[in-house]
Amino acid sequence: MDRETPRKFATTPGTRDVLPPESTRLLDVQSRIRERFRLFGFREVLTPALEYSEVIEEHGLRDASYKLFDQDNQMLLLRPEMTTPIARVVAQRLAGSPGPHKLSYVLPAYRRASVGRGQSAELYQAGVEVVGSASPREDAATIALLVDVLQSLGLKAPSDFAVVLGQSAFYSGYLRHVVPEAATPVAAALAAKDLVAVDALANGLPADAAAGVRGIPRLVGPATEGSVLEEAARFVVGEEARAALENLREILRHLEAHGALGAVILDLGLTGRHDYYTGAVYEAYASGLGFTIANGGRYDNLLKRFGNEMPATGFAIYLERLLSVLPEEGPRPLLVLVGGDVGGVETAADLRENGVPLLHLSEDLPPQAAAEYARSIDAPWISYPATGGVKLATADPPGEFAFMSPESVARMVLP
Amino acid sequence: MSGLRVAVPKGAIFDDALTALEGAGLPADVIRQNGRRLVYREGGTEFIVSRPSDVPVFVEYGAADVGIVGKDVLEEHAFNVVELRDLGTGRCRMILAAPEKRAEDVRRAIEHAEVVRVATKFPDTARRYFERMGRQAEIIELHGSIELAPLVGLAECIVDLTATGTTLRENDLIVLDEISTSTARLICNRGAYRLRHQEISALADAMEGSSAPVG
Numbered sequence: 001m002d003r004e005t006p007r008k009f010a011t012t013p014g015t016r017d018v019l020p021p022e023s024t025r026l027l028d029v030q031s032r033i034r035e036r037f038r039l040f041g042f043r044e045v046l047t048p049a050l051e052y053s054e055v056i057e058e059h060g061l062r063d064a065s066y067k068l069f070d071q072d073n074q075m076l077l078l079r080p081e082m083t084t085p086i087a088r089v090v091a092q093r094l095a096g097s098p099g100p101h102k103l104s105y106v107l108p109a110y111r112r113a114s115v116g117r118g119q120s121a122e123l124y125q126a127g128v129e130v131v132g133s134a135s136p137r138e139d140a141a142t143i144a145l146l147v148d149v150l151q152s153l154g155l156k157a158p159s160d161f162a163v164v165l166g167q168s169a170f171y172s173g174y175l176r177h178v179v180p181e182a183a184t185p186v187a188a189a190l191a192a193k194d195l196v197a198v199d200a201l202a203n204g205l206p207a208d209a210a211a212g213v214r215g216i217p218r219l220v221g222p223a224t225e226g227s228v229l230e231e232a233a234r235f236v237v238g239e240e241a242r243a244a245l246e247n248l249r250e251i252l253r254h255l256e257a258h259g260a261l262g263a264v265i266l267d268l269g270l271t272g273r274h275d276y277y278t279g280a281v282y283e284a285y286a287s288g289l290g291f292t293i294a295n296g297g298r299y300d301n302l303l304k305r306f307g308n309e310m311p312a313t314g315f316a317i318y319l320e321r322l323l324s325v326l327p328e329e330g331p332r333p334l335l336v337l338v339g340g341d342v343g344g345v346e347t348a349a350d351l352r353e354n355g356v357p358l359l360h361l362s363e364d365l366p367p368q369a370a371a372e373y374a375r376s377i378d379a380p381w382i383s384y385p386a387t388g389g390v391k392l393a394t395a396d397p398p399g400e401f402a403f404m405s406p407e408s409v410a411r412m413v414l415p
Numbered sequence: 416m417s418g419l420r421v422a423v424p425k426g427a428i429f430d431d432a433l434t435a436l437e438g439a440g441l442p443a444d445v446i447r448q449n450g451r452r453l454v455y456r457e458g459g460t461e462f463i464v465s466r467p468s469d470v471p472v473f474v475e476y477g478a479a480d481v482g483i484v485g486k487d488v489l490e491e492h493a494f495n496v497v498e499l500r501d502l503g504t505g506r507c508r509m510i511l512a513a514p515e516k517r518a519e520d521v522r523r524a525i526e527h528a529e530v531v532r533v534a535t536k537f538p539d540t541a542r543r544y545f546e547r548m549g550r551q552a553e554i555i556e557l558h559g560s561i562e563l564a565p566l567v568g569l570a571e572c573i574v575d576l577t578a579t580g581t582t583l584r585e586n587d588l589i590v591l592d593e594i595s596t597s598t599a600r601l602i603c604n605r606g607a608y609r610l611r612h613q614e615i616s617a618l619a620d621a622m623e624g625s626s627a628p629v630g
Contacts, residue, residue: 164609194498196600220612265609285606290477292606 014113014121021378024332025323026124029153030106033126033317036149040141042104042128047085049110053077056084057305058275064111066121078110082127083276083314084302090131091306099132099310120320127296129314131303136247139280139298139313140254146284146294146315147260154327155286157263158222161293161325165223165282166270167248168297170232171216173240178209190217191271211235217269223252228266244279251280276302280313286325293321333357333381333413336374336395339364340385347385347406354410371398381413418459419607419614422474422482424467427578428505428599432483435502435599439621471496471602480607481615486597487576491537497608499619500601506578509540509594513572514565515587521572522591525550534564534573541574544594562586 011017018026034044053075056062061084065077079085082105090101106126113119128145130138143163155161171190175183182201189197198217202210212235221228229249236242248266255261272281273295281297296315303310335358337348348360359379361370370382374395383390384401391401392409404412423432423446436443442457446464455462463479471494473479482496485505489498511533513521524531530551535541538556545552555570562582564570574594577583583590601622603615 158610162610192498193496193605196498196501199501218616220609220616265612267609285610287606287610288477290475290604290606 012121014119016120016122021331022323025326025329026319029319029323029326030124030126032153033149034104034106036145036152037104037126037128040102040128040145040148042102044104044106045086045089046105046107047079047082047089049078049108050076051079051085051088055088056080058084061111061274066110066112080111081109082107082125082316083129083274083299086129086314087131087299087302087312088306090129090310090312091303091308094131095308100138101131102128103131104128124319125316126319127294127314127316129312131312131314132310133313134300134311136250136280137254140251140258140260142296142313142315143251143264143280143282144255144258144260146282146296146317147258147263149317150263150284150294150322153322155325158265159287161263161284161286162265163260163263163282163284163294164265164267164270165248165251165280166267166272167244167279168271168277168281169279170241170244170248170268171271173238173242173244174212174216174235176240177238178212179205182213186213187271190269195269212237219266219268221266223255223261223264223266228268232268247279272297274299282315284317286322289321289325291318291321293318293325331378331380333415334359334377334379335381335383335392335409335413336361336370336377336379337383337385337390338370344385347390350406351390351409354406356406356410356413367393367398367401371395383409419481419611419618420461420463420479422470422479422484423462423464424470424482424484425464426467427507428467428483428485431502431504431599435483435504435601435622439618441618474602474604477604477606479604480611481601481603481618483599483601485576486600487537487540487595489600489602490595490597491539494602495605497603497605498600499603499608499615500622502599502601502622505599506596507576508578508596509537509574510577510583510590511544511572511574511592511594512577512583512588512590515589517565517571518589518591524571525591531572532570534561534570535575536561537574537576540594544574562588 061080065080067075067077070076086103094101109123109125110121113121128142130142147163150161172187175186182205186198186201189201199214202213205213216235219228219231232245236245255264270281276299277297278300279298283292284294286293294315294317298313300311335356337358337360340347348358351358374382380395381392382395383392386403389403389405390409392404393399393401433443433446441460445455445457446462453464465473467484468488470482470484471488474482474496475494487509521531528550530553533541533552534555534557536557538554541554561573561575564573566586601619608615
């Protein structure tokens with residue numbers, strides 16, 4: 001009878017080992033994102049994976065967190081996201097220095113995954129937070145950075161992706177002004193994305209109030225067309241909704257200057273997945289993928305809890321989901337150099353000197369075995385040391401060997 | 416209005432779903448014509464046919480842009496999809512039922528907050544129902560013929576969906592309470608809702624015309 005592999009030798013539900021070539025792609029995307037973040041002046045921070053459970057206040061996130069107890073019997077959790085830890089960092093460590101604090105991170109977060117729903121328990125994220133500025137220009141700048149990052153990775157707007165932008169204070173301001181008693185149930189129905197329930201609640205309201213309750217969540221369209229804002233202007237009542245729309249206009253004015261307006265779709269029914277969003281809120285979608293690849297928004301009340309009232313805005317990109325929509329890339333240049341004793345070592349050094357990425361196998365494998373090995377690690381080339389250079393062949397399909405100097409190998413192998 | 420992928424549920428609301436789609440100008444008749452396929456393409460629209468409980472899964476993942484499904488399925492699992500329109504068709508009730516002879520015993524047991532055994536295809540809905548009332552239940556999840564459970568002593572009562580009540584009557588079960596009512600809904604992937612808003616809202620508006628009056 002076959003012995004079953006003990007269950008505890010598998011990875012825990014929702015987690016996985018990431019192997020090449022996927023790990024290479026993930027690390028590459030991380031370093032390209034870091035490059036863009038740095039280019040915009042963001043400074044990267046690392047925070048502990050473990051936080052006191054009190055740090056995360058939001059119910060949804062607390063419920064989704066892995067929890068454990070420390071030696072003092074305090075409840076800890078594995079960070080379910082990065083925005084709150086960064087808010088904590090700024091409030092505790094940077095309160096004395098002048099803002100705005102522009103911080104970035106490239107770290108995994110942890111959430112209890114519902115098995116069978118295709119969610120990861122370990123989510124690789126990259127994101128930025130701008131803490132200490134209430135200006136809508138910073139909202140626009142972070143949205144523009146998100147667009148820049150996605151474009152720099154090869155995605156095109158609006159055919160491959162779009163950033164859907166809303167203003168959570170517009171609808172809530174309208175509701176509080178027009179139908180204060182119905183504001184909570186209507187907002188809850190919209191948060192559940194249940195437009196049928198929104199309509200049902202609207203049916204019980206006076207006709208002019210019902211028009212906005214029904215109509216505002218349905219205002220969706222490209223930001224380059226003015227129609228969504230014009231329609232929204234018809235529903236402006238009260239100071240809160242007026243300010244929210246003005247805020248949205250200012251963001252759009254700056255997005256245009258950033259050259260990012262074409263990637264933006266307005267949706268005045270978008271209120272954001274986290275309760276802590278207070279104003280501008282956005283989600284990035286890629287065509288053909290049902291889930292968000294990034295989300296973000298303004299959270300002006302989150303830092304208050306850590307004893308330092310500061311407005312803030314930022315976004316997080318879900319890297320695994322992003323990877324699934326990025327264009328495939330061919331294998332990277334890599335040469336397997338086989339054997340050759342100390343001569344092989346010298347040849348390897350010579351080739352690396354010429355910039356050729358090279359894996360030296362010290363054992364003398366025959367060509368067929370060498371080609372098989374090269375294919376298993378996605379190396380397109382195999383070679384053997386020869387006087388003044390190498391004998392080089394393709395690994396897949398196995399090709400004819402030809403003599404080449406280190407310089408011509410570099411020309412051949414590098415893109 | 417083309418290029419959408421539409422998930423259509425097999426079973427009780429299948430015919431109404433096709434009628435509603437046709438009413439909105441989609442060539443859904445192609446599904447009626449050849450019975451057993453899973454994917455149909457016609458005039459740029461793609462239809463996929465699946466179990467009702469799987470429709471929101473296809474839609475949530477973006478494997479389908481829109482779909483038609485009963486509210487009962489949406490209430491059982493919290494799918495992250497946009498609920499666009501009540502089609503008014505496929506009306507049925509989620510009920511608590513027990514065998515006629517023992518109905519009074521079950522009613523009393525629930526009243527006294529005793530633990531009752533409930534068989535159901537909708538464990539989450541049943542659990543929420545009992546929690547809301549502050550009553551206790553041991554929930555046994557089954558996948559078919561729920562009515563059988565109280566007849567053979569597996570459970571004292573059932574939480575199930577009924578349209579006409581015929582099956583309940585045939586098995587001498589009576590309704591103790593109505594938990595909710597359900598109708599067919601047009602749902603939509605939240606990415607597609609924004610990226611393809613024009614086509615999808617046009618479809619939702621066209622379906623409003625075909626929906627039955629509420630009441």
